[in-house]
């Protein structure tokens with residue numbers, strides 16, 4: 001059994017569904033104590049039960065990551081339960097596909113609140129805890145998207161926030177190294193989640209056309225486990241993970 005993350009304490013946001021749930025399950029299987037974060041407590045409780053029945057350790061910690069007071073309380077709760085925080089995965093996010101001339105300020109602000117401002121709040125609290133704890137340091141993984149490299153049409157809010165996540169990760173890595181805090185960004189292509197089920201996909205794997213291959217959350221989770229399994233002085237800073245057939249990303253023809 002892989003125990004590469006044995007006893008490390010990891011907070012994973014968006015752990016009730018999709019990629020975050022896959023990462024939480026993979027971390028627990030690798031021996032981590034996982035703090036499961038999302039808004040739906042009943043769903044998180046189910047994920048925690050499934051992890052426990054597979055022999056892992058996880059705690060449901062419902063929290064709206066756009067709410068500053070709830071984020072501050074989340075870190076206190078994690079420390080009360082497990083004494084420290086080694087890893088934070090900022091995965092919770094929303095998709096948005098609206099042409100700029102139809103996008104209201106309120107809709108723009110909603111996307112920025114969850115995809116960007118919430119990540120800032122989580123990173124700020126993570127850095128405070130990781131800097132103060134002994135042994136000092138930790139890892140932060142931010143969920144980007146291939147949209148930070150190659151946008152879809154009519155996705156200005158989503159694309160802008162995912163580009164900002166790249167910049168935030170760079171800044172965190174530079175500023176945190178003196179405290180042993182490192183940050184990484186994962187840019188997934190199409191992965192089975194509520195994003196893809198809205199397009200009618202219920203299974204990972206091939207679709208109607210070669211371009212419609214959808215990865216599983218477990219595929220993306222392997223990258224997160226690898227990032228966290230490296231020695232503390234080494235960082236896999238950025239990873240783009242794609243279905244081989246995602247031709248529009250790689251090039252023409």
Ligand SMILES: NC(=O)c1ccc[n+]([C@@H]2O[C@H](COP(=O)([O-])OP(=O)(O)OC[C@H]3O[C@@H](n4cnc5c(N)ncnc54)[C@H](OP(=O)(O)O)[C@@H]3O)[C@@H](O)[C@H]2O)c1
Nearest residue numbers: 014016017018019038039040064065093145190191193194
């Ligand atoms: N799936 C893809 O193809 C794909 C590709 C590239 C990047 N990504 C990125 O991967 C990340 C995860 O997306 P996903 O595809 O797994 O989506 P998903 O299935 O919709 O999951 C989103 C998760 O975020 C949580 N969440 C949403 N708002 C929240 C809030 N205010 N506070 C706390 N939790 C919140 C949701 O739980 P609750 O509803 O219970 O709060 C849910 O667990 C996102 O950052 C997304 O941009 C996805």
